[in-house]
Amino acid sequence: MHEHESYGLWVLVILNSAIFIFFAFSFTKPKTQRDWRSLGAFSAFIVALFTEMYGFPLTIYFLSGWLAEKYPGVDFLAHENGHLLHTLFGFEGNAHFDPLHIASNVLIVLGFFLLASAWSVLHKAQQAGTLAASGWYARMRHPQYVAFILIMFGFLLQWPTLPTVLMFPVLVVVYMRLAEREEQAALQEFGDIYRQYMDSTPAWIPSWKAMSFKNI
Template identity: 45%
Template structure:
């Protein structure tokens, strides 16, 4: 399988795949710090998402291969395996080789990814800066109960915007459910530890998405 003269085959960059997977995994594990078995299973789901994402982005474009095979001459670009033609939404909008469209897309997706990373980092700072045995309800935790998981969700949404594929679109709801279940299980432990204090906190603060217009 080879690209055309217009762009060339822009995949098979396996060192880049491995580097990106390890980079984002290291960042996430550093600040979310899984300890229990269910936390490691949830992190495994995130790792699977990263592997699928970066494999299709730099390694082997399975989604593009299938689509170009199924559609044949109807596929809307002549060089489907060049990187400018790798973004499916831009391809089907006829904007695959629009530098402005690609720049806007990367600004939006990278902004979402970096904001998600900020939530993960800031949530970690608040938790580890709190006194032992204290329920953290200040800062980000005054607006959402699980800012770190919200940050993780935003990172994955940013990547879906940046590089959609069949595999990541299938895995994303599974990943979201996995972390939702983990968050609810963690709250059971907080109920036992803090009792009424946590019940009152949960009643006024949403889990993942802040209330519009503040409290």
């Protein structure tokens, strides 16, 4: 392995990180401490991802011995070979067009679409002082956190790194705990109405039979 111009591109690290964090910020418009924690956790994942994608390939250096032995003819310091799953699963051709990368793009787009749609409903409910229970909130109770998880998992499919692979399950737990705290606050504010909502609406996996709450 040798030094390669594919890395050390810190301007791209900053630019890409800023773009995706700005998108998330614009869709969520954090106000509460929980909102900022949610965005902060996502931002840490994004910075770690793009640092390895364009800055310093820590994962490739850490696994260099094994990679060189297993794939002796592959230059993993070339950017296109940083898509490790492309090589590990034996795909050929341009990594940007393999099934994993296509699935990754779909998940990322769906995640941002879900994030934007969920925030629109949540923002209107917050303005009116009511419970968000329409749109995606009629299908699952935590669409905003599901959106962040979809986006992060999508990025893992196209560019897995040791830090982000380790961070992903930790961040899922963080989002689950944030969701639990939000539900406790909602129970205090809305009481039996929120209990009815919890009984009828799944937390994380969407129900395609949307519920309607006339008393909210």
